[in-house]
Amino acid sequence: MISRSFALDCKIMSALPESIDAVETLLSRGDYVADRSLATTLFLALKMGRPLFLEGEAGVGKTEIAKVLAATLGRRLVRLQCYEGLDLSSAVYEWNYPRQMLEIRLAEAAGGGDKEALARDLFSPDFLVERPLLQALKPDPAGAPVLLIDELDRTDEPFEAYLLEVLSDFQITIPEIGPIKAAEPPIVIITSNRTREIHDALKRRCLYYWVDYPSAERELAILERKVPGVQKRLSREIVGFVQHLRETELFKLPGVAETIDWTRALAFLDKVSLDPETIDNTLGVLLKYQDDIAKMKGSEAANILRQVQQDMASLGI
Amino acid sequence: MVLLPDPTSGQNGEGGAFATNIVHFVRLLRASGLRLGPGKAMDAVRAVEVAGIRRRDDLYWTLFSVLVNRRDQRDLFDQAFHIFWRDPKILERMMSLLLPQAEGTAEPSKSNMSQRLRQALLPGQGEARASNEKKEVEIDATLTFSADELLQKKDFADMTAEEMDQAKAAMARIDWPFRPARTRRLQPDARGHRIDLRASLQASLRTGGTIIPLKRKSPGERPPPLVVVCDISGSMSQYSRMFLHFMHALSNDRSRVHSFLFGTRLTNISRMLRQRDVDKALTAVSERVPDWSGGTRIGATLAEFNRLWSRRVLGQGAVVLLLTDGLDREGGEGLPREMERLHKSCHRLIWLNPLLRWDGFEPKAAGIRAILPHVDDFRPVHNLSSIADLAHALSHESDAGNRLKLNLGRLAA
Numbered sequence: 001m002i003s004r005s006f007a008l009d010c011k012i013m014s015a016l017p018e019s020i021d022a023v024e025t026l027l028s029r030g031d032y033v034a035d036r037s038l039a040t041t042l043f044l045a046l047k048m049g050r051p052l053f054l055e056g057e058a059g060v061g062k063t064e065i066a067k068v069l070a071a072t073l074g075r076r077l078v079r080l081q082c083y084e085g086l087d088l089s090s091a092v093y094e095w096n097y098p099r100q101m102l103e104i105r106l107a108e109a110a111g112g113g114d115k116e117a118l119a120r121d122l123f124s125p126d127f128l129v130e131r132p133l134l135q136a137l138k139p140d141p142a143g144a145p146v147l148l149i150d151e152l153d154r155t156d157e158p159f160e161a162y163l164l165e166v167l168s169d170f171q172i173t174i175p176e177i178g179p180i181k182a183a184e185p186p187i188v189i190i191t192s193n194r195t196r197e198i199h200d201a202l203k204r205r206c207l208y209y210w211v212d213y214p215s216a217e218r219e220l221a222i223l224e225r226k227v228p229g230v231q232k233r234l235s236r237e238i239v240g241f242v243q244h245l246r247e248t249e250l251f252k253l254p255g256v257a258e259t260i261d262w263t264r265a266l267a268f269l270d271k272v273s274l275d276p277e278t279i280d281n282t283l284g285v286l287l288k289y290q291d292d293i294a295k296m297k298g299s300e301a302a303n304i305l306r307q308v309q310q311d312m313a314s315l316g317i
Numbered sequence: 318m319v320l321l322p323d324p325t326s327g328q329n330g331e332g333g334a335f336a337t338n339i340v341h342f343v344r345l346l347r348a349s350g351l352r353l354g355p356g357k358a359m360d361a362v363r364a365v366e367v368a369g370i371r372r373r374d375d376l377y378w379t380l381f382s383v384l385v386n387r388r389d390q391r392d393l394f395d396q397a398f399h400i401f402w403r404d405p406k407i408l409e410r411m412m413s414l415l416l417p418q419a420e421g422t423a424e425p426s427k428s429n430m431s432q433r434l435r436q437a438l439l440p441g442q443g444e445a446r447a448s449n450e451k452k453e454v455e456i457d458a459t460l461t462f463s464a465d466e467l468l469q470k471k472d473f474a475d476m477t478a479e480e481m482d483q484a485k486a487a488m489a490r491i492d493w494p495f496r497p498a499r500t501r502r503l504q505p506d507a508r509g510h511r512i513d514l515r516a517s518l519q520a521s522l523r524t525g526g527t528i529i530p531l532k533r534k535s536p537g538e539r540p541p542p543l544v545v546v547c548d549i550s551g552s553m554s555q556y557s558r559m560f561l562h563f564m565h566a567l568s569n570d571r572s573r574v575h576s577f578l579f580g581t582r583l584t585n586i587s588r589m590l591r592q593r594d595v596d597k598a599l600t601a602v603s604e605r606v607p608d609w610s611g612g613t614r615i616g617a618t619l620a621e622f623n624r625l626w627s628r629r630v631l632g633q634g635a636v637v638l639l640l641t642d643g644l645d646r647e648g649g650e651g652l653p654r655e656m657e658r659l660h661k662s663c664h665r666l667i668w669l670n671p672l673l674r675w676d677g678f679e680p681k682a683a684g685i686r687a688i689l690p691h692v693d694d695f696r697p698v699h700n701l702s703s704i705a706d707l708a709h710a711l712s713h714e715s716d717a718g719n720r721l722k723l724n725l726g727r728l729a730a
Contacts, residue, residue: 084633085501085536089515097514101529104521119522153632156502156539157572195632196542251624251658291654 016046016073030068032061033214033221041209042069051167051188053203056211058193059255065211066148066189075187076145080132082155091159092172094129103127123176134172137182144184153192160202167205214256216243222256227263233312237274238263240308242286250292262286276302336362342401343384349397349434351390357383376402389594396434497538498634498664509535541634541664542573546622548641549606550580550613556671556698557609560640563704565590565598575630579618580608585626615641615684616651623655627662634664640698642672645684652684656691665693669707673697 017023023039023046034042042065045052054062070077080091100122107118130138136147152160166172170182190206192198214222216239223235238259246253254262262285271278279301287293296304343358361383368379377398385394505513516532524530545564549557568574568590575587584606592598603609631637637659645652660666668688673696680686689695696707 083501085503087502095515095518097518100518104529108527115522122518122522156500156633158502194629196629249620249624291658 017043019043026072027065027068030072031225032064032068033218033225034065035212035214035218038065038209038211041207045207046187048207049185051190051206053198053206053208054189054191054211055194055208056191057213057253057255059257060211060213061256062191062211063148063150066146066150066191069187069189070146070148073146073187074142076140076142077148078132078136078145078186079148079150081150082152082159084154084156086155086159088162090131092131092133092162093174094131095123096127096129100127125177128174128177133166134180136186136188137170137172137180139183144182144186147186147188149188149190151193152190152198153195157199160199164201164205167202213246213253216240219243219256219259223260223263226260227267230263230267231272234266234271234273235263236312237305237308238266240311241274241279241304244304244308245286245296248296250287250295251289252287252292254286258286274305274308276305279305335365339365339380342380342397345401345434346384346394346397349393351384351393353384373402387593389592389597393434400434496541498541500537500539502537503534504537506533506535509533511535540571540573541636542575542630542632543567543571543638544630544635544663545574545576545638545640546619547576547578548580548613548615549578549609550644550646551610552613552642552644553640553671554610556640560698561599561602562595563698565595569593575626577622577626578602578606579613579615579622580611581614581618582608583618583621583626584608612646613641613644613684614647615643615645615688616647616649616655619655619659620651623658623662627659631662636665636667637663638667638669639688639692640669641688642670643668643680643685643688644682649683649687652687653691656688660691660693666691667694667696667707668692669696669698671698 017026020036020039020043023043024034024036027034027039027042042052044050054065056062066079067077069075103122104118128134132147136145138145149163152163167188170185171179173179188206213219219239219242220235223230223239227235242254242259242262262282265282265285266274266278269278269282276298280297283293283297283301287296339361340358343353343361347353361380364379364383365376368375370376370379380398381394385391503509503511503513505516511534513532513534516534517529520532521529545567547557547560547564553560564574564576564586568576568587574590575585576590578584578586586602586605589601589605590598592601639659670685672685680689698704698707
């Protein structure tokens, strides 16, 4: 989403922002329209060197924050996508087994010799395959990387417990080599969809922020940035409709990502304004559960649309 | 401090009165439910020797550091300490506890003394010597005796204290063998299907690299998360108290247990139940829950559960225990849809219904008919044997299908 030349421009200014306003400008340069509260928390996280723990419903732009931050600060983005069964060898480090076995063979061919030296060689950094967490501790000419630990709730508790050491000391201990400590701690962003509760011990080490659905003005601003060239009237109707939807009791409320998708969909259909039929036909872009779609389809959606249009008329738009 | 005759004698002489008192104090704590082995008594005596007692609070904190290892034991220790180290007759009472044929005669001096401590100080009077063994069991059982103040808050129907104790003791004994769910995390396994190269190469170093012994691994197993959703409406009031103990036992037995209560609204009580001390846990619950023994809105509360909680607690193959009689004030309105959603969101849905104690139970009420098609298993919970059956059922899935078919057949007929 961020153009190449732009990303290159930003490479130069990898210093951390000095004020909350600067954070806001930074995010907005990366096309991320942030709340003041988010900018404040992010500023504090950067300033205090603490991990930022972002929780929120799916599709409210949690992951995007890390991406934008990395791009605008010109830092490397190291992403660790969590999943069930994530373990040390895919998250932290792995030994290069084929090379190790080759080394053993070579040592044999050379006539055995010093067994202890072999052991030392086999588990030296040369044979180490670095995975995201270890990569994030490595120094980088552009400055400490942004470490994104995405959807932490998908892993299990043992992995969380492991993260405790990494996040409080920014240090990883490899038994054969010893502790590896980051010279400059990475900027850590953790996201969670809340499919289970993250342990308090981990939360305690982080700054917490609940990413909420945006207000109408902010959502409008987001649409302007993300889907440029859409008629003002249409985007106002879309935002009004989605904001109304979020007040109804649905199983899964539409997130910002859905709003953007829907706007794009309507733009592809060359619509300049919403009408009940179009809404019915494209509701699947917005709502992802059959129950929710069945509830909204037809008269319910038409009612909401009428209300949105009335509101807009009364405001003289 | 009367019993502290001469501090120096306790410090110097082995087996002095002071050491004996400490041993008795440890026995008192043990009888009140702290798990203290004989080694702890020796540690306590030695600690007091090392610390050297000059002041009362020195003694307090010395004993505290040795004897208390959980936060919720603090209050009990505090009360026991103040009673024991002040009351000169305490030793006699302790003797009466240790020798059941001698009758304890003293009255409890403090009205707000912990129920457990009181029981430990004053074992039942007039018991024959023959019941020696039984008596010890009783003292154990008082561990979990629920304090009166809990009762004042809500009208849990009349389950006698004796029944309560039995139920509690039985529940504590039940080993909850939930069918473990397979995880994707691999663990060492000599007969596993995957080769663990990391372990193999590490092992090969022991032979200097000449032999690489093949180490294997396979997916591990762990018990699935458990979600208990319990009805506390008026029609269930006879059972809700026992179920709370049941939920408390579950919460403390294993990790990843979430508990919810519902009547006219839904309350998450998982955190409160995680307290080890059952009295404290239940007091906290009763303060939190506003709708004891009121009406039931099963459909509406399940809708709330589905909307707000299902995504947060039903991940990773959760098993849901739904404790309700299915009698709904709103006549099962909206219930089928919510049950279907709940059933689809969890790995296994087990309905525990106390009404099933009657052999001729027929699913007539609208709520019951709405719930039945959407459960994997359907069991009675009204006495201890049914709870023991439940424990069995949770570990043997095959047995469940039959029962369900049977009941559905009955429903269709």
